[in-house]
Amino acid sequence: MTIPLLAIAAWSGTGKTTLLEKVIPLLKAQGIRPGLIKHTHHNMDVDTPGKDSFLLRKAGADQVIVASNQRWALMCETPDKPLTLHQMAARMDSSSLDLVLVEGFKDEPVAKIVLWRTGVKGNITDLLDDYVIAVASDVEVALPVAALDINQPQQVANFIAEWCFSQKNP
Structure with missing residues (x-):
């Protein structure tokens, strides 16, 4: 069985890393073993x-x-x-992970939570595709996916935990 991939996608400066720094320990506290693949545009x-x-x-x-x-x-x-992205995830040890979180890779065809903050460049609709399962924002958004509060990491972690469980037990 492959490890479920869940991308956290947003424009630069929205707070992807900041949110993940808070969400990852909350997932671990729920017994979920997350891995992470981070995209960078920089030569690293x-x-x-x-x-x-x-x-x-x-x-x-x-x-x-x-x-x-x-x-x-x-x-x-x-x-x-x-x-x-899938080749990178396949190189991770699936026996020690329940989920691979993906920071960035907003154009990849994988399940994703889009982050949106008012005042950040671009439009929220530019981030939406058929793979978006939730939007975490600092304002209310009326979209046909789950709406999360970007300032409530526990709410985001709980959503991810439920999603992860549903992927392993369809």
Whole structure:
């Protein structure tokens, strides 16, 4: 069985990370083991220049695992064909997760909660597609999906927990 994916989609500056920082511990308190895939538009590197792993990756290793007793990270070079969201999720350990939260990837065909705040660029309708299951906002929105209060992380976490349960027990 594949791990359920749930995207948290919004315009930059809406508070995706801030909300997830509050929601993730609330999900864990309910016994849900979440993973996370974060999208960035920036050229990023999790490795530290000058360290052995960085030097060996730059020497040509296409995949490098850096490991300690506390954590490990796999770095893969993908200059020719970046992975899709589903390929990334498939690399996560499904035996230790109940759900993969996805920050960003607003155009991907996966279930998503759209975040909307007044005063942030763009229009809410530009974020809506057939995969939106809820909108979390700081104002009331009249849409044919669940309406959540973006300022109530417990409400958002409860909705996600119920959704997660429904995916595992259809």
